[in-house]
Amino acid sequence: MGRRARPVLASLGPVALDRAGEEPLHRQLYRALRQAVVDGRLRPGERLPPTRALATEWGLSRNTVVTAYDTLLAEGYITGKVGAGSFVASALPDAPPQGAPGRLETRRGVGLSRRGLSLAAVGQDTRDPQGRPFSLGSPDLAAFPFALWAQLLGRSWRVGGRALAVEPDPLGHLPLRASVASYLRAVRAVRCEAEQVVIVSGAQQGLSLVAQLLLDPGDVAWVENPGWPGNRAALLGAGARLVSVPVDQEGIDVAEGMRRGADARVALVTPSHQFPLGVTMSLRRRLQLLDWAAARDAWIIEDDYDSEFRYVGPPLAALQGLDGAGRVLYVGSFSKVMFPALRLGYVVVPPDLVGAVRAVRRHFDGGTSVVPQAALHHFLADGHFASHLRAMRALYGGKRAGMLDALEREFAGLGRAEAGEAGLHVILHLPENLPDRVLSARARAIGLTVPALSDYYEDGRGGNGLMLGFAAHDGEALERAVRDLAHLATDMA
Template identity: 40%
Template sequence: MFKHAQLESVKAWISHPSHAAMPLHARIQRAIRQLIVDGALGPGKPLPASRTLAKSLSVSRDTVEAAYAQLHAEGFIDRRVGSGTFVAEMMEFSPGQRLSRRDAVARNQPPKLSKRGAAIFRSGGVREMMVPQPFAHGVPEIRTFPLRLWERLERQVRKEASAPTLFHGDPQGTEPLRRAIADYVNLERGARATADRVLILTSSQQAMSLCANILLDPGDRIFIEDPAYYGARKAFDAAGLECLPVRVDRQGIVVDQIIAEQRKAKAVSLTPSHQFPTGATLSLDRRLALIDWASKHQAWIIEDDYDSEFHYAGKPTACMQGLDPHDRTVYIGTFTKSLFPGLRIGYVVLPPQLVKPMTVARTLLDGHSAPMPQLTLARFMEGGHFGAYVRTMRGIYAERRDVLVDLVQKHLSDFAEPRVPIGGLQMPCLLTGNLSERTAIDAGRRVGIELLGLSALYATSDTRAGFLMGFAAYTPTEIEHSVKKLVNAFRAVSKP
């Protein structure tokens, strides 16, 4: 028979909310099994008769019989005709197997990780908001996405491709999508791409992690912009690289600092078309100087072209990859911001010699990207829908940017000054009053507004206090409402 404490333990286990999805007999079986594993029920100890336990738990006898049958099948209990049910004699756990007080304490201690694992854990990872709230940065508008058109194209793919889309896909990506991407970046971004140089990935973050681990060794140096995208720095730190921050001005990364640097670096990571977070565009002379530097030093250029589709003043500058005759540039793109985050499709255009090594490396991470969304996206691009959608959203985003600029200048001028971007999905604002960055961010969060602080994006002490305000995912009405909430929050914490 169970002691009172053991019976109460079983009742608590089966009624716990986290176990609600399990069938009742499985919950009873798991609860008794845990008592055995923990040593609370030792070898040879009798268990209650199924009828008795069923009455104690207010369940049917069949439910308890099903739990006992599973425990017997797993070898935890013996059932003897005419004698009853007992914990199996072989269930003798050594002191080392039982959970000791020392084990219990150890469970609450930080895990012993590898150096790389510890670095990844310390970084905090890259977290995206499940349901973004104003003014979360880098979030596109998804409410206007032509979902019915997408679903129709998906049905066409499913009908025509049928069963093959259910198998493993090509680790490099489906050929139709690689071809569509090559055509797109050649036409719109001035790239030099072919389908066999494109590798489909889940995101630009995965691309940066691949570059960090495949192109460089732990301890190698890499130049990064200062300030820089936090996901890039975290990827490089996790790979054990030494990041050398390089100042950014109105013309982008200061290439002269790279050329003059005595410490040898094997790569540079940058966002030349729309620098994150300042919004600066790298000038042509600096692009050419950087390409020349990479060629002379046999270094790599990691070009993150994360939101170049959304440029609001003239045509965007051609990507660096298209200007590089030496094939030292890895070009990274993503559909997370141009279409919708849940698509999880990014890509890299690689130098020919890197295609096979990078493709093999990605098979160790996640094997391949799902064929169905790849083929649907390929059809979306081939039919001209992608270009039309981007053109439409470019106009919508430009309007929303202008609305945000006007509202910030009108309502937040006592606290912050906007830096109007020529492209992208967010606007940097520099704090001008006596409100600290931390106070501003916390005040916004208390009223349901999300701001990304600028100072955390700097590696050096030469920081600018401020925050990023995403505008793409929010209507003019939503932007106005949120700005007014934000100014009231700022005023509340700035009162003497």
């Protein structure tokens, strides 16, 4: 059947639901009601019809209406307990209260460029500084040797003295660049010398730096779908026109990328551990991608996300190590292995780009603070980094196995857990009657941080699941959190 319109509330007016479309009906109903609240057709305090009555009038299942109401409730557009009366909220999340003491009025998008608006619209930041259970990107800080790190900081000052206080080399502290190059050659099979290594303030800055270097406004860039919002932001910040390329079990679909954007200037990929799906790019796809870049004179930005934590099989060589044409720029970070506040990462660039990177970096921010770079050099050169990484890989492997067991036990019949061969998170795939955004919002209300898988897709469709990080908490805390999450899912099912 095609589109059909039915009257709902008199104030709402006609609403069209596409019953033959790909978007679930509960999402269509949610969007229609939300828009009516935002534009004032449903007024603050107005009572919504009971879910059963609305379902009967519209010819929908009650679960469809309940799910739409739950999403509105979780996002703050309605109040009340579903089943006992639901009302339009008096203060909406998209409309901050006027005249609130001590707060500045917020005017969305005023004065922003088109590029600024695009950046502001990039997906939510799912990091959790409070470190609640399941938070993504948080290592186990209790296991890091902070006393040793403090000693190395002091040693850096004693040995380096005033030499560390002068203006830094835009490419970074040379001893650290040499240590990083040695580590990457041995562990990741990266082809590089110290001169090619650029130390940056975290991987995100590295991505932004190379995007600014390689892209002109309007240039086409491939980005993985689903993918990390920060990767999209780095490309948008350079004015790129993004082409979303689907990811399957072999990684980014290169043939589809060529079909959608054959003239792309850049492809930003995560071949070792794709985020969020956790897949590893196959050798066939890697070679296909390298051939495309060489033939089109395009660039590949390799974000080596979470490659250090691999639990199945031998370590994988980086895509950069297969590149014989000098088309790959390799980006990595120390924050996940050590601690997030370190904000030290690196970019390995082809030799003929080193001079350009130095000039751009000089004007970009001048360089990264030298003292922690000197301490990190000693941490690497003295073998502490390798020792810590081995310990963390064993620790996280045990947590990963324990959480998978807990999910299999507690979510039997409610979901399916899937873990990639590497990384620090697990995906919990959910059935259609458990919308991931609703369950994510309810989990947040009880102190759990579980981002919805669908939020990482460009159009919000293509996956229904939850992202569960396991690194930051011990086994008992994770098991309790899994039980709490399962109780929420059971109540919704």
